[in-house]
Amino acid sequence: MVGNARPRWACPIGNLPVYQLLQLVHLILLHIMQWLQPYLSPICFVLAWSVVILGLWQMVAATRDGVQRAQTMHRIPCADCSFFTNQSVLKCPLHPTSAMSEDAIDCTDFEIDSPIVAAQQRLNSYK
Numbered sequence: 001m002v003g004n005a006r007p008r009w010a011c012p013i014g015n016l017p018v019y020q021l022l023q024l025v026h027l028i029l030l031h032i033m034q035w036l037q038p039y040l041s042p043i044c045f046v047l048a049w050s051v052v053i054l055g056l057w058q059m060v061a062a063t064r065d066g067v068q069r070a071q072t073m074h075r076i077p078c079a080d081c082s083f084f085t086n087q088s089v090l091k092c093p094l095h096p097t098s099a100m101s102e103d104a105i106d107c108t109d110f111e112i113d114s115p116i117v118a119a120q121q122r123l124n125s126y127k
Contacts, residue, residue, distance in 0.1 A: 001054055025071075073103075074101060075105050076100060076102065076104055076105055077104065077105070077107060077110050078091065078092060078099055078100050078104050078107075080113055080114075081107070081110050081111060081112070081113060082111045082112065082113045083111065084099070084113070084119070092104075094109045095107065095109065100125065102125070
């Protein structure tokens with residue numbers, strides 16, 4: 001070493017050797033842990049139950065959203081329509097862009113595929 005130059009492994013704080021600095025840090029951490037020890041059990045208890053409750057809440061929310069989505073999808077009338085072709089290229093010749101989507105829920109051109117039910121609906125609409 002030349003002059004006042006410190007070796008690379010020397011402690012940046014004053015002239016303490018590295019092992020004394022590590023002992024100091026260890027001592028400080030021990031005092032902090034002793035001070036926190038009475039509070040760690042309740043803190044961990046609350047955190048653990050919070051994680052469990054948040055997980056259950058997420059499961060309930062996902063189930064609720066799934067049920068709402070399924071109810072919306074069951075309102076799509078395309079599968080019972082007489083114009084529905086059930087082909088991947090053209091599902092509906094009248095509304096090809098909205099067939100089998102949420103836009104088809106209030107389709108004005110919907111006609112029931114069953115002729116008996118369609119006739120009953122027509123009779124009811126004339127009354």
